[in-house]
Amino acid sequence: MNDLPERVLSWYAEHQRDLPWRRPGTTPWSVMVSEFMLQQTPVARVLPVHEAWLDRWPTPSALADETSGEAVRAWGRLGYPRRALRLHAAATVIRDEHGGEVPDTYEQLLALPGVGDYTAAAIASFAFGRRHVVLDTNVRRVLARTLTAAEFAAPAVTRAERDLAGSVLPGSDEDAAAWAAASMELGAVICTAARPACERCPVVDLCAWHAAGRPAYDGPARKVQDYAGTDRQCRGRLLAVVRDADSPVPRGRLEAEWHLPEQRDRALASLLADGLLAEVEPGWFALP
């Protein structure tokens, strides 16, 4: 009744991108690092940082033995640097509670800092070949289009959507894991948010959205965050000063970076509260 998985799997076998964390001999740790970095950051920007991390910290224990500040520094400009903190914290849990080995079950993975439903399912699936619904923004868009004739999925995952994803998940662990990777890949390179390449799509003839004439999205408004002038931008600017310095930075250097005192102080306080910065002595700041 539904050839979708089979057709997408065939396409993937031939067209998948050659990514480091997919190569034969990759480790669960490499997969895990990639998943953290890929949370809201494009593949092209992740590639060089991922390689540097794996060279420097080939195992979770190697990272756990470093300071969290080194993780933040090596994160560079990937964005959302709390992910670096959480990855370091997860590595510490793996070293201390899992014998240094990335756990292989969804439940154990989900318990790690920075690992939510998607990342737990992705690591269990890609690194250990387990059968899980892996519902990321790509898969959600592919399913919305092919199965429900909608241009985009709703802002939040619904029960019905999860059930629908489960209904097309292949039965075997091996095929399910391959489907997870393949459906994500299709969304990433063909069934994209803007300008989908339907002319190259392996399942265009099965696609409900295409059959309906590619109608424009008409669901609940999808939120687009502002950035310029926000606390996020201010935090980024302050953190960049410290990250790019090789010794502690005086408060004055940070004050020069943002002209609104109230917002700057709020941002600095939140960076300290998050553990992204440390006040090493009064008025002097460094990575933790």
Place this chain on the structure above:
DNA sequence: CAGCCGTGGCT
């Protein structure tokens, strides 16, 4: 659960 958490490339 809606809002917050970075950054840069593309159209």
Place this chain on the structure above:
DNA sequence: TAGCCAAGGCT
């Protein structure tokens, strides 16, 4: 050009 968007998680 100014949005739009990118393999989410946490509170």
